[in-house]
Amino acid sequence: MRAFLELIVGDQQADRAVPPTGMTARLTVFVAAVMAFLAIIALAVSLTTTRVANVWAEELAQSATLRLPADPATADALLLSALDVLDTTPGISRVRALSSDEQKALLEPWFGPDLPIESLPVPQLIEIVADGDGYDIEGLRARLSAQVPGAILDDHTAWRAPLVEAASRVRVIGWFVILLIGATVAAMITLAAQASLAANVQVIRVLRLVGAKDVYIARAFVRRYTLRAGGGAVVGAILGVLALQFMPQGDASGSLLMGVGFEGGDWLWPILIPLLSAIVAFFATRAAAFARLREQT
Amino acid sequence: MIELDKVSYGYGGTALFSQLSLTLAPGSFHFLTGPSGAGKTTLLRLCYADLRATAGKVRIFGQDAASLDRDAVAMSRRRIGVVHQDCQFLDHLSIAENIALPLTVSGREQEVSGNLQELLNWVGLGPQANQLPPQLSGGERQRAALARAVIVSPEIIIADEPTGNVDWEMSQRLLSLLVELNKMGKTILIATHDLAMIRSMKADVSARVLRLKDGQLMQAGSEL
Secondary structure, eight states: OHHHHHHHHOOHHHHHHSOOOHHHHHHHHHHHHHHHHHHHHHHHHHHHHHHHHHHHHHHHHHEEEEEEOOOTTTHHHHHHHHHHHHHTSTTEEEEEEOOHHHHHHHHHHHHOTTOOGGGSOOOEEEEEEEOTTOOOHHHHHHHHHHHSTTOEEEOSHHHHHHHHHHHHHHHHHHHHHHHHHHHHHHHHHHHHHHHHHHHTHHHHHHHHHTTOOHHHHHHHHHHHHHHHHHHHHHHHHHHHHHHHTTSOOSOTTTOTTSSOSOOGGGGGHHHHHHHHHHHHHHHHHHHHHHHHHHHOO | OEEEEEEEEEETTEEEEEEEEEEEOTTOEEEEEOOTTSSHHHHHHHHTTSSOOSEEEEEETTEEGGGOOHHHHHHHHTTEEEEOTTOOOOTTSOHHHHHHHHHHHTTOGGGHHHHHHHHHHHTTOGGGTTSOGGGSOHHHHHHHHHHHHHTTOOSEEEEESTTTTSOHHHHHHHHHHHHHHHHTTOEEEEEOSOHHHHHHHTTTOOOEEEEEETTEEEEOOTTO
16 A cells, blocks of 8 residues: 555656656556446446345335236125235235226236226236235235135235346346456556566666666556556546436436436445556556566566 | 676577686776677676676675575666666666666665766766757767766776777777776776777776686786
């Protein structure tokens, strides 16, 4: 850490000992900026997906749906029996039978707005919301089976599990992308530093001749590439955050593609990305410089 | 200060020289002569640990050169001033900055202001201080290389053909500077093929003249 801080402060003389390199410098800044931009987008998608999936899973975990048989002859009696069972079940905070209009709205995406729902045998749906501790799902199923024949209780497990798994996969892929970006930055910086070291063989030779230690020579290269990578990443991170502002905004719980971005503590990432980029560049250049210097007398 | 004890050096299976011994005592003045390709530059590079001997021992300030790590080699070079025939400057730095380089790389920047101007005047490069190396003539570059070699007040100065690119008058001036340094107690080792130059200096300095030929190092004799 001390070496890193010393590096930021810098040694003007050591800096001047190595001549400036135009194209390598510009390419390093450009690639660092692009990689930071991609990292910001990947992180935003990953974090948003996780956030939305968590909201969905939480909502689904608190609710269940009871479906009654679509038999017009027994519908009212079954509804009364079901409501009676649910009202007397501990752990259920709210029970509500969906109205005909609500059921019609649910079917509208598939059958259109003119569906004559009154003349069709559509099952009656009852929304169940659990309280904090929840209820005994198996016990409820047993009571419903005895008192409301044909009723089906859906606790959304079948929906929730793949959703949580998908979110988890997206999160893993997001981190993998970040790792790949980090590795690419390290590889790119190493190549650029090696090219620069190779182009400055004579400079290194003169510095060694007059008694410069490897750490003095390496510092000039390391500082240069660390600052370039960090500076480029700052630009890339700012552009990434700006690009996210062009995504459709809205309630993030409604759609995965709505409200992609950072929230709360996530905002540390646009600050951390340039810092991480600089740290990667620091170690990559340092390793490349010392490896190269060991090859040279 | 520097001792070569039965040193051999070769590359690609060919021995350049073998079983070669040399001692540079404090305050001594040595000329190293010999035909081109005899290994004069190689011998000098062994003396400042720029090469490793393939056999034998090289001792620099009492330490076995083979056991020196890279930092130790750098530290020993701060006690040895080296002047190359091709000078080897950093072309993007001014002559003043190049001359001050041994001080800056060893963290002694505060000594630059005191020593630099005096040194520039000593080698007659005061007016050229801010020029870049490619803007200087061969003689000026050689004098700048000499100034760079002595700015840290090294105990030994090793010069490889220091007068190779300059006219007679300038070569005499450069050698006078080296003699002056020797009189200040510095140990001097100069590799040169210019026997006339050595003859011209015999009156001014008590120098030992060595000849490297056919892989053997011997005391030069009648040719001088």
